[in-house]
Amino acid sequence: MTIDLTGRVAIVTGAGGGLGRSHALALAARGAWVVVNDLHPESCESVVGEIVAAGGVALAWPCNVTDRAGVFAMVEGVMARWGRIDILVNNAGILRDRTFAKMDLDDFELVVNVHLMGSVNLTKAAWPHMCEQGYGRVIFTTSSSGLYGNFGQSNYGAAKMALVGLMQTLALEGRKFDIRVNCLAPSAATRMTEGLYSEDDLKGLSTDLVSPGVVALASENAPTRTILLAGAGAFEQAHVTMTQGVFIGDRPDAADQIEANWSKIGDGAEALVPDSGSAQYGHEVARSLAYPA
Numbered sequence: 001m002t003i004d005l006t007g008r009v010a011i012v013t014g015a016g017g018g019l020g021r022s023h024a025l026a027l028a029a030r031g032a033w034v035v036v037n038d039l040h041p042e043s044c045e046s047v048v049g050e051i052v053a054a055g056g057v058a059l060a061w062p063c064n065v066t067d068r069a070g071v072f073a074m075v076e077g078v079m080a081r082w083g084r085i086d087i088l089v090n091n092a093g094i095l096r097d098r099t100f101a102k103m104d105l106d107d108f109e110l111v112v113n114v115h116l117m118g119s120v121n122l123t124k125a126a127w128p129h130m131c132e133q134g135y136g137r138v139i140f141t142t143s144s145s146g147l148y149g150n151f152g153q154s155n156y157g158a159a160k161m162a163l164v165g166l167m168q169t170l171a172l173e174g175r176k177f178d179i180r181v182n183c184l185a186p187s188a189a190t191r192m193t194e195g196l197y198s199e200d201d202l203k204g205l206s207t208d209l210v211s212p213g214v215v216a217l218a219s220e221n222a223p224t225r226t227i228l229l230a231g232a233g234a235f236e237q238a239h240v241t242m243t244q245g246v247f248i249g250d251r252p253d254a255a256d257q258i259e260a261n262w263s264k265i266g267d268g269a270e271a272l273v274p275d276s277g278s279a280q281y282g283h284e285v286a287r288s289l290a291y292p293a
């Protein structure tokens with residue numbers, strides 16, 4: 001089955017270079033009209049030039065994703081020009097790495113603002129249009145640093161995991177409008193990863209090998225609430241799971257029982273991927289009813 005994005009309008013943030021550029025080119029190659037957003041007009045124009053040279057349709061729209069009014073103006077401008085917005089690729093990002101002990105809180109806030117609030121701004125601006133048209137594909141760019149941690153990236157990891165939380169709820173709220181919301185955790189050689197990965201590893205980590213993941217998450221048949229991991233042509237999925245755990249109940253030594261049972265509490269053998277947050281208390285109440293005091 002060939003993915004065809006003809007007639008779809010996509011906005012890709014941070015698309016003036018790195019992964020965003022590859023995503024924009026890949027979406028345009030499948031027929032989508034692509035808005036190329038980044039901080040600087042020249043980088044947007046350069047990617048638009050590449051898309052147009054390859055026979056695609058693209059529009060440069062420089063603005064800072066943390067500038068709420070600017071992002072809303074971009075969305076309204078795209079609606080005025082192209083009449084719909086089908087695909088959002090929230091990709092813009094920065095790093096301000098330091099250990100938490102040495103972290104300046106202004107840098108913490110800046111990173112959260114760009115990754116989390118930048119994604120919130122664009123998604124909030126486009127959401128009513130997607131609801132009205134009964135169609136939307138929203139992609140947030142998370143990271144292994146958020147999912148699993150990375151030394152020196154407390155700010156970045158917190159922001160990236162916040163996007164997973166945002167996805168979990170927007171996927172539920174978007175369902176009745178056929179808005180599907182997913183996360184991508186890429187690995188690629190870009191300006192961002194210069195010096196972070198070894199030279200040898202970077203050779204296999206072309207951004208072009210990640211972008212097919214974005215095309216699949218942008219397609220009509222996209223899943224929803226998926227965390228897709230992608231790098232070097234390999235694709236995996238991460239799940240936020242809940243173990244079966246143990247029932248301890250109301251007893252004076254409950255804390256000691258927890259301490260004695262960490263391995264059972266953490267046993268992933270029959271772990272679930274809950275449909276929503278209420279699955280946790282549902283499971284807990286069911287366990288308490290199964291073992292009455």
Ligand SMILES: NC(=O)c1ccc[n+]([C@@H]2O[C@H](COP(=O)([O-])OP(=O)(O)OC[C@H]3O[C@@H](n4cnc5c(N)ncnc54)[C@H](O)[C@@H]3O)[C@@H](O)[C@H]2O)c1
Nearest residue numbers: 014018019039064065091092093143186187188190191192
């Ligand atoms: N490269 C990797 O291995 C990797 C791993 C995990 C996650 N990511 C994520 O992928 C995304 C793309 O990163 P990349 O590796 O291509 O890095 P990159 O630095 O090459 O690209 C990021 C782009 O975002 C733009 N940008 C930064 N702040 C912006 C803002 N406020 N408004 C608009 N544009 C802004 C930059 O100008 C740049 O063009 C980021 O969200 C990053 O956190 C990358």
